[in-house]
Amino acid sequence: xxxxxxxxxxxxxxxxxxxxxxxxxxxxxSCSEDHQILRWNLLTSETSLVVKxxxxxxxxxxxxxxxxxxxxxxxxxxxxxxxxxxGKFHLASKMGRIExxxxxxxxxxxxxxxxxxxxxxxxxxxxxxxxxxxxxxxxRSTLAQQGSPVYSVAWGPDSDRILYTSGRLLIIKPLQPxxxxxxxxxxxxxxxxxxxxxxxxxxLSSGEDCKYKVWDSYGRLLYTSSSHDYPVTSVSWxxxxxxxxxxxxxxxxxxxxxxWSYVLEKPNTGxxxxxxxxxxxxxLAGACGNGHVIFAHVVEQRWEWRSFEITLxxxxxxxxxxxxxxxxxxxxxxxxxxxxxxxxxxLVVTTSLQCYVYSATNWNTPLIFDLKxxxxxxxxxxxxxxxxxxxxxxxVFSYEGRLISTPRFPGMRTDILNAQSVSLSNDTIAIRxxxxxxxxFLFDALTGKALGDGKPLTHxxxxxxxxxxxxxxxxxxxxxxxxxxxxxxxxxxxxxxxxHNICKIGTMVHxxxxxxxxxxxxxxxxxxxxxxxxPSAVFTDKDLLPKTLYMKDASEFSRAPHILNYVGTQVTVRxxxxxxxxxxxxxxxxxxxxxxxxxxxxxxxxxxxxxxxxEEEDQxxxxxxxxxxxxxxxxxxxxxxxxxxxxxxxxxxxxxIKDLPSKESSVAHMxxxxxxxxxxxxxxxxxxxxxQTIQVHINLYNWDRALELAVKHKTHVDTVLAYxxxxxxxxxxxxxxxxxxxYADGVEVDWEKIQAKVEMELVKEREKAATTSxxxxxxxxx
Numbered sequence: 001x002x003x004x005x006x007x008x009x010x011x012x013x014x015x016x017x018x019x020x021x022x023x024x025x026x027x028x029x030s031c032s033e034d035h036q037i038l039r040w041n042l043l044t045s046e047t048s049l050v051v052k053x054x055x056x057x058x059x060x061x062x063x064x065x066x067x068x069x070x071x072x073x074x075x076x077x078x079x080x081x082x083x084x085x086x087g088k089f090h091l092a093s094k095m096g097r098i099e100x101x102x103x104x105x106x107x108x109x110x111x112x113x114x115x116x117x118x119x120x121x122x123x124x125x126x127x128x129x130x131x132x133x134x135x136x137x138x139x140r141s142t143l144a145q146q147g148s149p150v151y152s153v154a155w156g157p158d159s160d161r162i163l164y165t166s167g168r169l170l171i172i173k174p175l176q177p178x179x180x181x182x183x184x185x186x187x188x189x190x191x192x193x194x195x196x197x198x199x200x201x202x203x204l205s206s207g208e209d210c211k212y213k214v215w216d217s218y219g220r221l222l223y224t225s226s227s228h229d230y231p232v233t234s235v236s237w238x239x240x241x242x243x244x245x246x247x248x249x250x251x252x253x254x255x256x257x258x259x260w261s262y263v264l265e266k267p268n269t270g271x272x273x274x275x276x277x278x279x280x281x282x283x284l285a286g287a288c289g290n291g292h293v294i295f296a297h298v299v300e301q302r303w304e305w306r307s308f309e310i311t312l313x314x315x316x317x318x319x320x321x322x323x324x325x326x327x328x329x330x331x332x333x334x335x336x337x338x339x340x341x342x343x344x345x346x347l348v349v350t351t352s353l354q355c356y357v358y359s360a361t362n363w364n365t366p367l368i369f370d371l372k373x374x375x376x377x378x379x380x381x382x383x384x385x386x387x388x389x390x391x392x393x394x395x396v397f398s399y400e401g402r403l404i405s406t407p408r409f410p411g412m413r414t415d416i417l418n419a420q421s422v423s424l425s426n427d428t429i430a431i432r433x434x435x436x437x438x439x440x441f442l443f444d445a446l447t448g449k450a451l452g453d454g455k456p457l458t459h460x461x462x463x464x465x466x467x468x469x470x471x472x473x474x475x476x477x478x479x480x481x482x483x484x485x486x487x488x489x490x491x492x493x494x495x496x497x498x499x500h501n502i503c504k505i506g507t508m509v510h511x512x513x514x515x516x517x518x519x520x521x522x523x524x525x526x527x528x529x530x531x532x533x534x535p536s537a538v539f540t541d542k543d544l545l546p547k548t549l550y551m552k553d554a555s556e557f558s559r560a561p562h563i564l565n566y567v568g569t570q571v572t573v574r575x576x577x578x579x580x581x582x583x584x585x586x587x588x589x590x591x592x593x594x595x596x597x598x599x600x601x602x603x604x605x606x607x608x609x610x611x612x613x614x615e616e617e618d619q620x621x622x623x624x625x626x627x628x629x630x631x632x633x634x635x636x637x638x639x640x641x642x643x644x645x646x647x648x649x650x651x652x653x654x655x656x657i658k659d660l661p662s663k664e665s666s667v668a669h670m671x672x673x674x675x676x677x678x679x680x681x682x683x684x685x686x687x688x689x690x691x692q693t694i695q696v697h698i699n700l701y702n703w704d705r706a707l708e709l710a711v712k713h714k715t716h717v718d719t720v721l722a723y724x725x726x727x728x729x730x731x732x733x734x735x736x737x738x739x740x741x742x743y744a745d746g747v748e749v750d751w752e753k754i755q756a757k758v759e760m761e762l763v764k765e766r767e768k769a770a771t772t773s774x775x776x777x778x779x780x781x782x
Contacts, residue, residue, distance in 0.1 A: 001243070002263040003254050003284070003296040011291030012038055012047050019062040019274045020287045021080060023094065025352060025375075028276075028285050030293045031059035031082065037096055040293065042283070051096025058085040061111050065135075066118045067279070081121055083109035089123055091137055102137045105129055111152050115159035116198060116415070122162060124150035130164055132175075144173060151191065156217070157198035157416060158434070165191040170205055172217070184219040187211065193234050198416045199241035199377075200257055206232035212246050214259045222560075223259025223576075234286070236275035240377050241418060243298070245284050247272025252286060252296065258560065260578040269294050280338045280352065280375045282315070303342040306567060308360060310347060312337055318349070320363055329363040331356075341379035341386070343565070344516065346399050348386050350376040355388070357399055369401040378417055382424045383470065383516075385445065389417050396429065396445055405448030407431070409441045409456075420465040427474035428493050430466050437462040440479070442493055451493065459502065461485055467512060468493070469519040472597065478536060480521055482509050488523060490535050503538040505545060506530065513566040518593040522566050522585065524573075529554040533589035533620055537627035540674050547623035547645060550586065550616075557581055588621055596628040601637040604628070608644070619645055633670055662768060665692055672696065688768075691716055691761040698723045707739060719757065722749040 013032035020030045028040040035053040040046075053059070061083040078094040085108040091100045105125025112123045120140065121133040128146040130153060133139055144150075146166050153164040161174045170186040189208030196203050202222070206212040208231040214223040225232075230249035237244045243262070246253040252265040252272060270289025277284055286294040301312045307324040315336040320329040335351035342348075347358040350371065357367040371390070378389035385404055388395045393414060396404040407429050421432040424445065433439040438459050442451040450456075461483035469478045477493040481502075488506035509530075512523035521532040531550040538545050554561070557573050564572040564580075569590070571583045588611045595604040608621045626641035628634075635654050642650045650673075657669045664687035671680040677700065684693040690713045697706035703724055710717045721744055728735060735741055 001254065001298060001302070002300045003252065003265055004299050005252065005265050005267055005294055005296045007267055007269070007292050007294050011288075012293070013291040015291060016270075016289050017273070017287035017291060017293055018059050020276045020285045020293060021062045021064050022276055022278045022283075022285065023064060025278045025280050025283065028293070028295075029062065029064075029080070030285075030287060031062050032291065033058050034291075037092075038293075040285075040295075042295070051092075056086060057090075060084060060108060061274070063113050065114055066116060081112045081114065083112040083123060085109075087125070089121075089133075089137075100137045102133070104131060104133075107149075110149060113153055113155060115155045116157075117159060120159070122153055122155065124153040124164060130162065130173075143175070144171070152194045154194050154196040154203075156196060157201055163194055163196050163203060165194060165205075167191070168207070170194065170203070170215070170219070172219070182219055186213060186215070189231070192231060195235050195237050195244070197237040197241040197244075197257075199239075199418045202237075202241065202257060204235040204237060204244055206235045206246065210248075212255075214257070225259070230271070233271045233273055234275045236277060236284075238277045238281040239279060239375075239415075240281050242281075245275045245277070245286075245296075247275050247286055249289075252294065254284075254296075254298070256578060258562070258576055260576060262578070265296070267294055268292075281377075282336060282338055297336075301340070303340060303347070304572070305342040305345075305360070305565075308342065310340070310342055312340070316351075320347075331358070331363065331366075339376045339379050341381050343381040343567075344383045346381065346386070348379050348381065350379065350388065355397070355401075357386075357397075357401060359399070367399070367401045369397075377415065378419065378422065380419065380422055380424045382426050382445075384426045385424075387422065387424045387429065389414050389422065391415060394422075394429075394431070396424070396448070404446060405429075405443070407441075407443040407448040409433070409450075411435050423466050423468040423479070425468040425470055425477060428468055428477050428479075430468055430479055430493075432463050432466055440466055440481070442479075457491065457493075459483060459489070461487075465512065467514055467521075469514050469521075470516055471519050471593070476536075478519070480505075480512060480514070480535070482512060486510065488512065488525075490538060492539070501539065503542070505532060505535055505538050511561065511563045513563045513571070515566045515568075515590065517568065518590040520566075520585075520589055520593070522563065522571050524554050524557065524561055524563065525551075527554055528552065529557065529571075529583065531585055531589075534593075534624040534627050536631065537623070540627045540630045541650075542675070543647075544623050544627045548620055548627065550620060586617060588617070589624055592621060592624055592628070596625075596632065599632070599634075601629065601634055605637060605640060608641070630670065630673065633667075661762070662687070662689070664689060668692070668696070677702075691719075691758070694720060701727070703727075703737070704739070707743065711743070716757065717743060718747050718749055719754050721747055722751060722754050725749060 013034050015033035017030055017032045022028050026042040030038050037050040039048050039050050059082050064080045079091055082090045082092055087105045088101050089104050089109050089112050090098045092098050104123050105127045107126030109123050109125050114121055124130050126149040130144040132141050148167045151165050161172055163172050168185055168187050169183050171183040173181045186205050187207035187209045191205055191207040194205045201217050203215040210228040210231055212225045212232045212235055228248050232248045234247035244255050249271045250266055254262045269292055272286040274287040282298055284296040297315055303310045307322050309321045311319045313319050316333045318331040333351050335353050338350050340349045345360045349356040354368055355371055373390045373392050376388050376390045380387040385396055385398045393406055395406050413434055416434050423430040427445050429443040429445050431441045440457040463481050463483055465482040467480045478490055479493055481489045486508050488509040489502050490505050491502040506525050508526040509523045514521055521535050523530055528551045534548045537548050558575045560576045562574045564574055569585050569587045573581045604625055608625050622641050622644040626638055629638035635658055639651055639654045657666050660666045668680040668683040681693050694706050694709050694716050706720045710720045
């Protein structure tokens with residue numbers, strides 16, 4: 001990725017340019033100390049004078065009123081705020097007419113910013129005051145007052161907090177009067193500029209110490225640059241939060257959100273005092289100290305999938321290269337490319353007006369359809385369809401260009417959705433709520449309706465990242481969640497029982513990705529690169545999960561790596577310096593998943609026996625097979641797999657399940673094996689096997705529940721009391737449970753009678769099972 005910059009031979013402004021702001025993706029306004037506001041049209045390359053300001057009005061900052069809020073166009077969108085050195089801010093129309101001037105501060109008004117929904121304006125002054133105004137220019141409150149000038153200010157993602165500078169300190173102040181403010185020393189010199197991105201919730205700062213830094217919203221330092229030759233005078237996030245721009249004296253940088261630099265340009269601009277991105281994130285403009293306005297276009301973005309490498313060579317041209325046979329194609333577009341995504345055998349490209357869908361088997365004839373709104377901010381792909389996010393909503397399209405669904409939920413803000421908060425599979429869409437980050441909304445991808453009873457999945461902590469697995473039937477769909485504590489959880493999307501069963505499968509997980517062709521999860525867990533070959537084992541047998549893992553030292557990925565994708569047997573990791581590292585993973589677990597999905601258990605056993613792997617990997621394969629076989633109730637295979645990993649007790653239990661007379665008993669005991677006691681009880685009671693249900697609770701020492709069932713069904717009360725008495729005698733204890741003492745008075749324990757009753761119950765169950773078997777065989781013959 002690099003910047004293609006353009007500067008005119010002669011500057012259009014006669015003095016320093018103080019601020020710039022985009023009206024549309026192709027039109028920019030610039031303000032200068034020569035008292036002129038100029039309009040730049042990038043389509044026609046024309047520059048025209050909008051208005052000549054009064055001689056005593058020296059502009060400092062400009063910010064356009066937000067165009068859309070929650071997908072609705074704003075009526076007041078054609079105005080901008082202009083701050084000036086005389087202590088006033090001015091509300092001006094697009095034609096340059098000043099609608100209102102407001103006395104705001106003593107000394108210069110150094111910054112003015114609208115919040116995201118346009119309901120409030122914040123100004124920061126040389127007098128150290130920060131004030132909030134209504135959109136009509138009425139003072140609401142003075143938020144802060146300090147002894148030093150406030151050079152820069154930014155709104156938090158939800159417009160409920162303010163970030164501002166105070167000398168060398170950064171301060172985050174919530175708007176609620178009682179809330180505590182957060183402040184920290186950020187630079188060794190005065191801080192000149194800050195920006196806070198609404199999508200990734202990260203903060204940028206730059207200062208006179210010649211450095212720029214990246215922070216999270218808790219004030220933790222994520223990146224600090226090396227020292228530049230001159231103070232860093234401007235920083236600005238791109239709208240999608242993936243990259244940011246940095247301006248200094250004769251310097252323009254494009255950086256990744258993690259801090260490392262894509263490109264360094266050295267244009268003849270003087271100091272770059274202000275930077276602004278166009279709404280689609282493809283263009284950048286800078287206000288220069290020598291009267292120039294610099295324009296830069298983001299080009300040479302690169303996408304990779306299997307053997308294909310695609311590069312955006314110009315604004316409207318892409319180069320496709322197959323690295324296997326070095327075959328190449330050139331893709332031309334009518335308008336400039338805004339977003340692109342390459343996965344699952346398809347390239348999806350959005351321009352300012354259209355969406356192009358290419359198949360990896362045919363680059364010549366794309367499918368093209370028109371977009372409602374051009375500023376697509378996110379593309380997420382699955383095997384059968386893809387998802388687009390723009391300013392008005394979320395849309396799921398098939399690769400044939402047909403609109404499948406448009407999922408919605410109350411309070412949905414599409415402008416802050418990113419790849420960590422949205423996930424797509426063939427049948428499910430998951431979106432993390434921004435207003436309550438513990439909540440994940442789940443939708444059917446084909447209808448756009450909420451899954452199940454419409455209730456979202458609620459986690460106990462704020463969720464940082466979500467990912468749906470990509471394979472298997474929709475009933476088995478799983479979602480992986482990384483929360484604020486960096487713990488990794490797995491849960492089924494479809495509620496099997498009353499509540500979502502959320503199981504923890506990892507700790508200190510920084511990044512994760514599902515495989516594209518098998519339900520295998522990889523992640524970087526503390527200092528280990530970890531692959532969960534069969535994460536669903538946690539629902540079948542928790543003890544198996546550690547044995548299904550593959551772990552290796554992650555030091556080769558350096559500090560704070562990010563997993564880009566996991567395709568086939570290759571994991572692509574971006575290191576903190578921007579370099580890509582590829583790691584290979586064993587192909588055998590994916591084969592095992594394939595055999596399990598098609599019920600080829602003999603092939604699965606053969607693979608585990610003959611695959612040439614290390615001893616650790618061999619154990620992992622057998623553990624995966626054990627979990628898969630138990631999940632599919634394939635007891636013979638499970639028995640062999642558990643024997644191979646030395647789980648003797650489980651082999652014996654599986655053998656005992658195989659000896660059970662009825663199908664219902666077998667199902668119930670398999671549920672017990674996985675720890676689902678309530679479900680096992682429900683299965684047995686539904687089949688009328690009351691004694692077996694009571695016996696299960698006796699074996700688990702759930703004495704109260706066993707007695708409760710016996711009393712309720714008026715049977716085997718003496719059996720429960722007898723086993724309870726034997727249990728107390730074995731441990732030389734006396735009865736203290738009042739309910740047992742109450743029933744023990746009136747019931748006589750006779751072991752011979754109890755044994756006879758138990759035998760009778762077993763005979764009944766065998767007879768019932770035999771009758772059911774005969775009926776089913778007769779029905780099948782008919």
